[in-house]
Amino acid sequence: MRTLHRAIVTGATGAVGTALVRVLAERDIAVTVLCRPGSVRRENIPQHPRVRVCFADLTRLREAAVELDDSCDAFFHLAWTGTVGAARNDMFQQNKNVEYALEAVELAASLGCKIFVGAGSQAEYGRVEGKLCADTPVFPENGYGIAKLCAGQMTRIACAQKGIQHVWARILSVYGPYDNPNSMVMSGISALLRGECPRYTPGEQEWDYLYSEDAAQALLLMAEKGKSGMVYPLGSGQTQRLKNYIAAIRDAVNPALPVALGALPYPENQVMYLCADISSLTQDVGFRPRVSFEEGIQKTVDWAKGR
Known part of the structure; x- marks a missing residue:
């Protein structure tokens, strides 16, 4: 070591x-x-x-x-x-x-x-x-x-x-505090905090x-x-469907807010599966993720609210 x-x-x-x-x-x-x-x-x-x-x-x-x-x-x-x-x-x-x-x-x-x-x-x-x-x-x-x-x-x-x-x-x-404002996570958080309805693809992609x-x-x-x-x-070594991540983002801001799944088509050559x-x-360094997506998103939303 x-x-x-x-x-x-x-x-x-x-x-x-x-x-x-x-x-x-x-x-x-x-x-x-x-x-x-x-x-x-x-x-x-x-x-x-x-x-x-x-x-x-x-x-x-x-x-x-x-x-x-x-x-x-x-x-x-x-x-x-x-x-x-x-x-x-x-x-x-x-x-x-x-x-x-x-x-x-x-x-x-x-x-x-x-x-x-x-x-x-x-x-x-x-x-x-x-x-x-x-x-x-x-x-x-x-x-x-x-x-x-x-x-x-x-x-x-x-x-x-x-x-x-x-x-x-x-x-x-x-994802997390200070992420690129144009990322899927941060752009969604920002839109929801403004009371807007973010638009997405159907969200069937499985991402990590x-x-x-x-x-x-x-x-x-x-x-x-x-x-x-x-x-x-x-x-993280695990995947969820993108629509599940989007639901967690919405729920962390306000579960009553709408999101528009399927409002956008998949881009050409869309990657549908991505996992490390x-x-x-x-094995080599002992790394295991400790923060669930739901917990991390709540921390990120709380940070964004304080900006």
Whole structure:
């Protein structure tokens, strides 16, 4: 088991990043967050005596070493640009993300990090049937998925060259406070809180959702106990039909509110089943999700009401 005293986190302003910073700090691990100068979401970073913020652009990560005079044990690289919409197929932008990930390895090496944990994506797999495992064949269908796959492979080799251990998490659907406002979960919560009727497909898809705090706990466990060179699919390991998730979201806001299931057609090439096989993750690091979807959604709704 690796003992962590100090950690670096990039991409700390979203659902997973904010939860990870909080989990690390509560474990008495000193956290340095690398945040883009001028980031409109920098206020999302948890305030804690064990957390400090260093402003560093992704394009100049190696230069951050000048300000980071302490050695570090773990580097969590979650930052990524172009994660939604047309930007996912902006090949030049996605290719830059691979460069940024390699720059993160260079910075991790200069700080003496023992372990590099990178945030991959289900998009690396493309369209597959059955549960997603580490050895499931990968056929990504967009620039985002291709770049995530490339970043995972290249950072693994770069880390080996630098003597750093490497773990790659292929993250499925995570929800929680500070999630993307356009996600299915957050857009539904926002619409219901405004008294609107959100519109959905028939909702027969079977998906795997994981609460952000559980995802953060998994990333910490990977840093402490993960096998170097491993790819770990990260989800709850269980599915429900999308319409059941939608009902839980509605019930957490107000059970009397309507939702419009079937108001939208399924998109072309809709993925109907998505689930992580977390058996290797459980076996290697002891991870088991602790927060049910209903509990996590209630926490997320309560957070959204307080915004």
